[in-house]
Amino acid sequence: MFGTGLIVFRETLEAALFVGIIAAATRGVLNRSSWLALGIGVGAVGSLLMAAAIEPISNWADGIGQELVTMGILSIALAMLAWHCIWVSAHAKEMVADAKRIGTAVASGNGTLWAVALAVAMTVLREGAETVLFVAGLVSGSQEATGTLVAGGCIGLVLGAVIGWLIYAGLGKVKPHRLFAVTNLLILMLAGKLASQLAKTLSQADWVTWLGDSAWDMSSLLPDQSLPAMLLHGVIGYEASPSQLQLVFYVVAILLIGLSARAMRLRLQQPVLLTPQPS
Amino acid sequence: MATLWFQSKSMSRLLALVFAAFLGASAHAADTEFAMVIKSHQFVPAEIKVPANQRIKLNVHNQDSTPEEFESHSLKREKLIPGGAKALISIGPLKPGRYEFFGEFNQATAKGVVVVE
Numbered sequence: 001m002f003g004t005g006l007i008v009f010r011e012t013l014e015a016a017l018f019v020g021i022i023a024a025a026t027r028g029v030l031n032r033s034s035w036l037a038l039g040i041g042v043g044a045v046g047s048l049l050m051a052a053a054i055e056p057i058s059n060w061a062d063g064i065g066q067e068l069v070t071m072g073i074l075s076i077a078l079a080m081l082a083w084h085c086i087w088v089s090a091h092a093k094e095m096v097a098d099a100k101r102i103g104t105a106v107a108s109g110n111g112t113l114w115a116v117a118l119a120v121a122m123t124v125l126r127e128g129a130e131t132v133l134f135v136a137g138l139v140s141g142s143q144e145a146t147g148t149l150v151a152g153g154c155i156g157l158v159l160g161a162v163i164g165w166l167i168y169a170g171l172g173k174v175k176p177h178r179l180f181a182v183t184n185l186l187i188l189m190l191a192g193k194l195a196s197q198l199a200k201t202l203s204q205a206d207w208v209t210w211l212g213d214s215a216w217d218m219s220s221l222l223p224d225q226s227l228p229a230m231l232l233h234g235v236i237g238y239e240a241s242p243s244q245l246q247l248v249f250y251v252v253a254i255l256l257i258g259l260s261a262r263a264m265r266l267r268l269q270q271p272v273l274l275t276p277q278p279s
Numbered sequence: 280m281a282t283l284w285f286q287s288k289s290m291s292r293l294l295a296l297v298f299a300a301f302l303g304a305s306a307h308a309a310d311t312e313f314a315m316v317i318k319s320h321q322f323v324p325a326e327i328k329v330p331a332n333q334r335i336k337l338n339v340h341n342q343d344s345t346p347e348e349f350e351s352h353s354l355k356r357e358k359l360i361p362g363g364a365k366a367l368i369s370i371g372p373l374k375p376g377r378y379e380f381f382g383e384f385n386q387a388t389a390k391g392v393v394v395v396e
Binding site: 003007054055058059063066130133134136137138140141200203204206209212213214217219224239240241242243246 | 334343344345346347348352353355356357358359360361362364366367368369371372374383384386387
């Protein structure tokens with residue numbers, strides 16, 4: 001039961017942190033909850049389908065079907081987060097102005113709801129498919145009573161979701177006019193994490209054979225299996241011993257998205273009418 | 280209309296070269312394979328000795344009816360292996376040392392190590 005809970009917790013945690021950050025970044029946007037719920041729903045249904053199809057998927061393309069699917073999922077999620085980051089940066093001034101004026105986050109709306117919903121769907125799909133396979137395997141193959149296993153899984157699911165909610169609630173304490181800066185930075189790091197995982201998948205598929213050595217090894221200091229490491233992994237993509245390729249992808253993704261966001265902001269910045277506000 | 284940079288012939292040739300170089304490494308001759316099975320949620324053999332600085336393939340046959348996930352932080356691999364299925368996992372070139380791996384779905388019993396020498 002404990003083992004079941006732990007694995008479900010780990011997978012849920014990663015998705016829940018992702019959703020929590022996205023939800024905080026889109027706080028106050030019209031229809032935001034429906035879009036995020038849609039993303040989670042599509043991801044969950046996709047997880048069941050993918051888990052059911054895991055055998056044919058595994059056999060695709062000389063055995064690298066899983067890696068191809070993962071690359072697709074990660075690339076889509078990465079592109080969506082990049083688009084969101086750039087869009088928000090380009091509109092930061094109006095959004096902050098709105099935030100100051102009406103005290104809550106966004107009134108101008110957010111043109112990237114569909115994009116972040118898609119990113120959420122991809123993340124839930126990735127973590128969910130593995131969880132479904134694990135639980136299905138357990139139920140069919142374990143001596144433990146199904147009830148106990150399901151209970152363990154549910155506890156893991158709830159605990160993971162609670163931590164996702166905590167990061168959302170914690171970000172709610174950030175002053176509205178600073179929220180975009182904070183959440184955009186978090187999303188930028190989520191994008192870095194996706195890029196790093198993409199690098200890992202490229203290596204695993206044997207598509208890139210360079211820079212496979214570890215950039216560093218912190219596994220004695222902060223092992224991957226520890227709770228702080230899991231949390232850091234979920235938020236900034238921490239790994240105790242990432243490959244050099246992962247590090248390069250991480251840094252390049254963050255630089256590219258950060259610089260594009262900056263360029264967009266400078267190009268598109270329109271004068272915004274600011275009403276005087278007591279700070 | 281001005282030619283865009285990626286439409287110019289030399290640039291597309293350069294891109295093709297870079298791309299080929301990127302993928303080139305995957306067109307190598309067959310790597311040495313090391314076979315391993317998963318049985319009753321255990322890796323057999325649980326210790327595999329492989330040569331250093333070479334690309335090798337682990338051929339893992341999951342003989343259980345339940346799926347397993349081959350995972351290793353130090354080898355940076357995670358691959359689902361459905362019940363009854365085989366999976367090829369490319370690793371290396373590795374420096375000498377011990378690289379632990381485990382079955383994520385049965386961590387209590389499914390443990391192993393790749394010893395590189």
